[in-house]
Amino acid sequence: MSDITDDLLKEILREACGDDDGEPLALAVCHLDGTVVSAGDDAVDFCLQSATKPFVYALALDQKGVDEVAERIGVEPSGEAFNEISLEAGTGRAANALINAGALVAHSLVGEADDDEGTRFEKIRRLFSTLVGRDVEVDEEVADAEADDAHRNLALAHLLAEEQVLADDPHEVVRGYGRQCAIRVDVRDLALMAAVLADAGRHPATGERVLGRKAVRYANSVMFTCGMYDAAGDWVYQVGLPAKSGVSGCLFAVAPGRFGIAAFAPRLDDHGNSVRAAAAIEALSDRLDLHVLDMVPGGSD
């Protein structure tokens, strides 16, 4: 493990990511003893956006249990075609926790049934504060902008409400989810958050349990099979790590039992994944033999 140095990360950024005219670029790895190594623009912060989804899903699983959540959020991959909004045939569930439908339901499941919008959001914000070890802030400007142009999420939320799968008022859930997406961190924070998922829910800095082991297994599983949108298939073969991107250009990956990994670079590909963050994490997986399905006896590090 001692072979992960600043220099290695810098080398990977240089070799794997190409130039991009001054666009920020950062890479961080968090060991399971809490040590964080980073390179590049590691002080730039960004909104987590969809990278919040696996954590809120795990929180909902912890609070409500696998069975109650499974009645509302499935575990199947879902190709989302252009402007089609589909729930699971027969059940009306959201297909999985990483598409917006599932993320809205997971958000609505946090807290108590009679929590108001603010109370529910505060519980979610507190999770992220615990994960990164300090009070996280919401970029209210981003949150407001999302609220003004939320027709697609409102469509989903009303549809979920019709199916009695959403646990709260559609407009409140969409607003709360917009604020969840606008939580700000930097790449070292995100590597720390990923490390919690790499250590079965234990916090690497404090050693305390933040999320339940089963909830983390579910979060890792949904990321492995559905985390990189339509690019899912290829990522599994080439990188072999659970991962989740955010539209801000952030991306994190989980090497179970080994590290949390995060990268940040704003330019996106057609699937909405950061081009250079994906390249950095793929190079790191390759260099350190992290692919979970390509292990040899005794491991590789």
Next chain:
Amino acid sequence: MSDITDDLLKEILREACGDDDGEPLALAVCHLDGTVVSAGDDAVDFCLQSATKPFVYALALDQKGVDEVAERIGVEPSGEAFNEISLEAGTGRAANALINAGALVAHSLVGEADDDEGTRFEKIRRLFSTLVGRDVEVDEEVADAEADDAHRNLALAHLLAEEQVLADDPHEVVRGYGRQCAIRVDVRDLALMAAVLADAGRHPATGERVLGRKAVRYANSVMFTCGMYDAAGDWVYQVGLPAKSGVSGCLFAVAPGRFGIAAFAPRLDDHGNSVRAAAAIEALSDRLDLHVLDMVPGGSD
């Protein structure tokens, strides 16, 4: 034409519709000279529900023109699977004017861009008043009940708004559309309305043009190919007339150049079409050789 008598309609109701323990049952035919013949419970009134759709579509076509409407509402059949909400791939349009997505768009296209909800609805109500020759009323209780449980339509309206296909605020359109569905008429009124579509837009009682000929051709065409939901295929083969049902149990059909036809009986089949109203109209089409694709020289009447 003189062979359509009360007695014929009574005979058809008796032979084709079976008994249904006191459920209302009515059948009416309106000739293109304005004469209406009817049988059964022809004084019972009911909400038009989806039977309003072709008329509002024709009104939007008259007011905005075929090209502007075609940018927002397509002309293709659309099988709607369980809890799937789909717009046309590539265009974001509603597939056609008879599914709810298209009906919401058509509603939003009536009137001027800056009409408020009440003004727009008043223009729609006025159309139906002209069609039946007296002021039609809205069943406000039904309209309110729909508004309380409108999640699916709100989902559609928000999705259409995202695609910039809806011409007004989603919540206003859904409320206005709910009131449109709650307009009340009886079976003789509905036969008169159908007769306007059978005479290319001319009102059979007054001789005045109520709807444009091209708009009526479009309304008849969408009813012929998409009017009877999933049952569309079979109805075309067996009955061969443009038709539209409402969930209240009403159903009307258009025999172009010949008659307007309407029937009413509340019990619905799995497709949401009135079982006995459909049977009555099928028997009438059969008896009078009305199938538009099964004509012999000189016609049959």
Next chain:
Amino acid sequence: MSDITDDLLKEILREACGDDDGEPLALAVCHLDGTVVSAGDDAVDFCLQSATKPFVYALALDQKGVDEVAERIGVEPSGEAFNEISLEAGTGRAANALINAGALVAHSLVGEADDDEGTRFEKIRRLFSTLVGRDVEVDEEVADAEADDAHRNLALAHLLAEEQVLADDPHEVVRGYGRQCAIRVDVRDLALMAAVLADAGRHPATGERVLGRKAVRYANSVMFTCGMYDAAGDWVYQVGLPAKSGVSGCLFAVAPGRFGIAAFAPRLDDHGNSVRAAAAIEALSDRLDLHVLDMVPGGSD
């Protein structure tokens, strides 16, 4: 009716079809008294290709009855996406008689269960000979070329065999269907064939019944809702006549109770329909008010 003259057809070809550098172009109308009027390259013959489908469907309906055919061929429109081969969910039927799956089944249903390939084909050839009033010939070169590149039809035929919907050996049916497609006629023949469907199955030249009335109603209905491939929706609105094209560039339309119409011009649009043949028939429908859903009392001719 007397207003359909050579000059009218010539005018329509000139105005509606544009120039195409010497590509053949022909238009013909057959009255229900057997008179054929034509213009353009009316002596050029061509393979019927898919234009055979409605006739063989009608023949199968006559021989086996509506119920037996309906167990194997449905009556629903079917959008065929790129390289997807789908049968009806739940039944395994071909969706309708105009997609290749349905055409293969219809071919296999003609004749007796123990007919060999040659006998079955001879019965089909005889139908077309009766329709045009002389022995039709098969373009064996075209038939052989089709047989050499028939993987898609073989895929369909094997799938239908698995569903026990095909009534004969897949390879025999595909070969026989290839010969069916290669039957040659000219545009006047095709107008005559269309006139049989316009007169409910009666032959306009001989007055004899060639196809049953119900079978013809079914053939016209499937053409109206599914005849022009993905362009179906638009054709219904603009032209309003049952129609079927062949990949050779032929196209025929049925004006029930009035005329049979045919056109020929090889260049195809993206849907596989002849560009100029479609334009000619649309112009004719427009000029003579043939749209079946846009009639006024007394008709238009």
Next chain:
Amino acid sequence: MSDITDDLLKEILREACGDDDGEPLALAVCHLDGTVVSAGDDAVDFCLQSATKPFVYALALDQKGVDEVAERIGVEPSGEAFNEISLEAGTGRAANALINAGALVAHSLVGEADDDEGTRFEKIRRLFSTLVGRDVEVDEEVADAEADDAHRNLALAHLLAEEQVLADDPHEVVRGYGRQCAIRVDVRDLALMAAVLADAGRHPATGERVLGRKAVRYANSVMFTCGMYDAAGDWVYQVGLPAKSGVSGCLFAVAPGRFGIAAFAPRLDDHGNSVRAAAAIEALSDRLDLHVLDMVPGGSD
């Protein structure tokens, strides 16, 4: 590792699998040093059926390279609905190597372009002989029975041939694939085969490389995301191991860097997976903490 004993496997069979009136039941684990532990009816042999697919895919990858194979076989999950045969839109590829379309293509890619049916099959049989360490035999009766009822595979093969994705004659490939499925082994053989995939392609008994590391990574990846048919989602969450079943009731799983696992019990669930073999392997994964996404530092054994 020394904690895997006959007694443990017996206990798992007893606790996890329930009674099934004399149906055979067997479980085996192969360590990466070649030691095989087994329990139950471990001498009963069975046809591998679809369990051959990942191995032949890996062989094709070794022989042709990732790029050439990727032009013909994708890496995306594919829900196969009732009697729908779909290739990837745009490419015409088989969606992945575990659906029949992909397995047929993989079969056709083994060997040289001009290999005849027998030569190609012999190369495939030799792979399985090497994997199990003795000459494997084909159950010719099963192979013949499959050949007699192969309409669905022939449909697929013809479709793939049309898309120029199949590397050989459709009928030859379907026959050869039928023989591949009829290769017989027992549960200890299958655990040994799985162990090759668990050790990145190295044979645990001989230490020799049988399959390339990248090919094995691809085989494990496709099994992880697509291996258990429609049940894929749930298996990933609960068991977390690449696995593949055969319709004979066999099932194997790969614990990368740790073990090969196999089980056999004929009764199948609705997805075509062995009910009791799946229960046994799930219990084993649970007992030994094998889930690849739920690791803690240092592993669990």
